[in-house]
Amino acid sequence: MQIFRNPVRALAACALIAGAATAAHAQDIPVVSIQSVTGPVGFAGAGYQKGIRLAIEEANARGGVHGRKINLIERDDGSDKGQAINLANQAIDRDRALMVLGPSATTTGVTVAPIFNDKKTVSLSFATSEAIFKPGPWMMKLQQSPATMSPRSAQYVLEKTPIRKVALVFDRTNEGLIEYKTYFRDPFKAGGGTIVAEEAVVGSDSNFMPLATKLKGMDLDAVYISTYGEQAANIILQLRQAGMPEKVRYIGSIAMVTQKFLTMTGAASEGSIAVSDYVAGIDRPLNKAFEANFKKRWGDAPDNWAASAYSLALVGLAAIEAAGPNPTREAVREAFHKIRDVPIVVGSGLWNHKDRIPDYGAVILTVKDGKFALAP
Structure with a gap:
């Protein structure tokens, strides 16, 4: 170890070392990922x-990127709006994020949107709603x-x-889930379908x-469920328990396409239809x-949430x-508006x-043999 006995030289050396460390760190591009790894949206956020x-x-x-490494800083908002607000401010002010990836859900995304806009930082979100x-x-x-x-679901049905x-x-x-329901309902009715009931949870x-x-007593061909996957599974299981005929099929939004939904419902969800x-x-x-x-990195096959996230990062x-x-x-925001034909999965x-608007x-x-597969 070199010992500096001259205090001026010592201070100068410390400044050089600190400056070199700062310069090296400055080469990294800070990107913050705010996801709902835990909480009700954890089924998606973890993926x-x-x-x-x-x-x-x-x-x-x-x-x-241009020879500079990405410094990925990961945060978990716990599916909580208040925590998402705190992490958004932290990402902008403390982490100095060039871009923020997330949040995971429309609810948290809409909540923090004014923060990113006021502080002029791009947030590339998983929100579905244009709100x-x-x-x-x-x-x-x-x-x-x-x-x-959703209109694609209605057309297929x-x-x-x-x-x-x-x-x-x-x-x-x-x-977002309200919009999935609405944009299924309207083209389905316009194409000759009948909405027998509309129930909110x-x-x-x-x-x-x-x-x-209530639903068991109605003349139905299907139940369209626009909730998160675990709740959709509970609804289906309780419908079956109440005596809903097996001929009645289930239709869902992308939120239903989860492994937990399949695990929970078992044979009860066979034949269900979902857009993804x-x-x-x-x-x-x-x-x-x-x-x-x-699979090599994580030990299991990716689901649609992991594929969406990989694509979002690309x-x-x-x-x-x-x-x-x-x-x-500012340059990232302007570039985002110009990019086209980005390869994704x-x-x-x-x-x-x-x-x-993507x-x-x-x-x-x-759902065929307990797995999601391309519909015929």
């Missing part, structure tokens, strides 16, 4: 975090809106199944027997590499790269948007 981390690790292994755009131009989103996704009489059950506390509900008894933007096994090079690398990285070798928050395989295709899935 989101894994998908994002894999994409960032792969980018850093290739040398980063996230209302505070201003700094809010972006990866996932397609219910207005894009009308063209490919005999289902014509449907009851709707939806979470009235979640704007809240995200904390668990006793659905009164609702199940991902299914494993698509014959594209990027998809094959993603699925192999995800879009975020594309915007940072397009912002140049010394990107600023969901939908058609290419991410595009118009005025921040449209990249979707798939219709059905």
